[in-house]
Amino acid sequence: MGELRPLGDDLNDASRALAEAMRELFEGLHVSVRRYAVRRHRDPGTFSRYLNGTRLPPWQVINDLFADLAEHRGTAVTTEAVEFVRRLYASAVDAAPSPKRAVEILEQQLADADRASGWSSVRGDVLGDALLDRTERIADLQARLNQLEADRSAEPAGPGGEEMTEDLRRHVLVVGAQCADAGWLDRLEEAARGLHSVLTDPAFGVCVARTGEHPSLLAGATIASDDIRRAVREAVRRAGEENAVLVVAILGHGFTPTRGADLYYMAADSTGTAGSAINVRQLLLEAVDEPGVEGIIALIDTNHAASAMPDSRSLADGLREGRTRCGRSRR
Numbered sequence: 001m002g003e004l005r006p007l008g009d010d011l012n013d014a015s016r017a018l019a020e021a022m023r024e025l026f027e028g029l030h031v032s033v034r035r036y037a038v039r040r041h042r043d044p045g046t047f048s049r050y051l052n053g054t055r056l057p058p059w060q061v062i063n064d065l066f067a068d069l070a071e072h073r074g075t076a077v078t079t080e081a082v083e084f085v086r087r088l089y090a091s092a093v094d095a096a097p098s099p100k101r102a103v104e105i106l107e108q109q110l111a112d113a114d115r116a117s118g119w120s121s122v123r124g125d126v127l128g129d130a131l132l133d134r135t136e137r138i139a140d141l142q143a144r145l146n147q148l149e150a151d152r153s154a155e156p157a158g159p160g161g162e163e164m165t166e167d168l169r170r171h172v173l174v175v176g177a178q179c180a181d182a183g184w185l186d187r188l189e190e191a192a193r194g195l196h197s198v199l200t201d202p203a204f205g206v207c208v209a210r211t212g213e214h215p216s217l218l219a220g221a222t223i224a225s226d227d228i229r230r231a232v233r234e235a236v237r238r239a240g241e242e243n244a245v246l247v248v249a250i251l252g253h254g255f256t257p258t259r260g261a262d263l264y265y266m267a268a269d270s271t272g273t274a275g276s277a278i279n280v281r282q283l284l285l286e287a288v289d290e291p292g293v294e295g296i297i298a299l300i301d302t303n304h305a306a307s308a309m310p311d312s313r314s315l316a317d318g319l320r321e322g323r324t325r326c327g328r329s330r331r
Helices: 011-026 033-039 044-052 057-073 079-094 097-111 132-153 188-198 225-241 282-287 312-317
Strands: 119-124 168-175 217-220 245-252 295-302 325-328
Touching: 011 044, 011 057, 011 079, 033 044, 044 097, 057 079, 119 188, 168 188, 168 225, 188 217, 188 245, 217 225, 225 282, 245 282
Parallel strands: 119 295, 119 325, 168 217, 168 245, 245 295
Antiparallel strands: none
């Protein structure tokens, strides 16, 4: 922290409080501003101004700090800490000297967390190879789940005036299908089992595990496209019946037929054509529109994973008419 200048006397109280909170988070990483900025592909000077309180950062910058601190410590940042910094951030936005800048920040936040009463969420996460390490994966996932809980606790009252504070049940489906046509992935089943273990651990993901005819984990070399479609439909149906959040994790091979096209996931019977694979974006859109489903969290670890994210127009045309929250991974 020696390279950071003392906070200026001309900062307003809200900006000072936010800067102090960000500095505390950053200090826990034990890394220089320049090195962290390079790691995050950000300009060191701009990031320094964020920490000095002279420039208001996008919320994603703070969210990245939470995730990186959780990874560094091997333990998740608490929901209470996220909520506390969120309140500081909201105060800093309110106190921003430039109305235009404040509007820009709020628009970014609305894109990340629409606080409408009929909320649901679709999160497309690109989980890199480093997430195959169990410790890092646990910290990263728990930080994301805590972030969702913090988002949810900030929701306004529902249509009937009731506060949305009850605990939500979480269902899960983890898919790790091998595809011989695309090449064998040595650690795929291990990664899928490890991720499923984290998500269903009562101390971490708190999702409901299922066995039997419709298990919550599908992994191996015999998982066909129709198996996955049936499993997703069943998981969505059950989540809708229990008004639950559904976590869908998809690991393996993916491709886009053309630049900017939808992501297609490859199963055991896929051959590299769109007709033989699964349109992940369409799969998520159908899940979002299932009555009763309180939210969808999508964890996508494939090639071209960003192409799984539904576009805003598709969401607006669905049954929820755009009342959907979309967030992107830090990777």
